[in-house]
């Protein structure tokens with residue numbers, strides 16, 4: 639069994655709605671913008687940071 643997705647250490651959400659709700663909190667906490675995307679490895683939703691530097 640070596641098909642562990644590369645994203646196994648990322649936060650995963652089962653729905654886009656759940657991810658959107660959580661994003662409100664993390665954006666405040668980190669003072670950053672986060673993008674939500676559907677992961678093709680685990681079929682879950684993750685955050686990715688947006689860098690404006």
Ligand SMILES: [Zn+2]
Pocket residue numbers: 643645646677678679680681682684
């Ligand atoms: Zn994933």
